[in-house]
Amino acid sequence: xxxxxxRGGLAVPIASFRTGPDHGGALExxxxxxxxxxxxxxxxxxxxVGFDQHRFDCAADGCxxxxxxxxxxLTNWDLGMQRTVARFGxxxxxxxxxxxxxxxxxxxxxxxxxxGGGGLRIPVRGRVTLTPGLRAGWLNSRFRDGPLMRLRWATxxxxxxxxx
Numbered sequence: 411x412x413x414x415x416x417r418g419g420l421a422v423p424i425a426s427f428r429t430g431p432d433h434g435g436a437l438e439x440x441x442x443x444x445x446x447x448x449x450x451x452x453x454x455x456x457x458x459v460g461f462d463q464h465r466f467d468c469a470a471d472g473c474x475x476x477x478x479x480x481x482x483x484l485t486n487w488d489l490g491m492q493r494t495v496a497r498f499g500x501x502x503x504x505x506x507x508x509x510x511x512x513x514x515x516x517x518x519x520x521x522x523x524x525x526g527g528g529g530l531r532i533p534v535r536g537r538v539t540l541t542p543g544l545r546a547g548w549l550n551s552r553f554r555d556g557p558l559m560r561l562r563w564a565t566x567x568x569x570x571x572x573x574x
């Protein structure tokens with residue numbers, strides 16, 4: 411019932427976050443990765459905790475090319491509940507606590523958001539499973555000298571889970 415899951419995939423900015431918070435340039439898709447620990451109880455419900463990081467290309471929005479940073483890096487800590495659906499599916503919903511980094515010197519305040527998603531659970535061998543999924547996240551944060559950023563994204567990723 412205890413599982414560690416490593417996830418990797420692609421995050422895409424959605425809604426107003428498609429245009430960057432600095433100069434209104436289009437943000438590009440992001441490499442996404444994360445690690446989660448979860449417990450699946452007899453009822454199929456269980457808590458999860460972990461982190462995700464998404465690296466949005468912000469070159470068109472004018473982010474700090476002088477420092478070599480051409481990404482907005484969003485790092486979230488996740489805490490929520492996951493439900494096993496039927497035999498091969500999962501749904502999850504939870505809270506996000508995250509920060510956005512524009513370059514090494516600019517880090518936003520800690521923001522609170524939500525995440526939801528679902529996917530498949532495909533047994534591979536023994537206690538190893540593949541868990542492809544789609545998730546969406548919403549988080550509001552602010553740089554010290556800027557307006558509120560409404561971060562919205564959708565993620566398509568693949569997880570590799572190891573049960574204990």
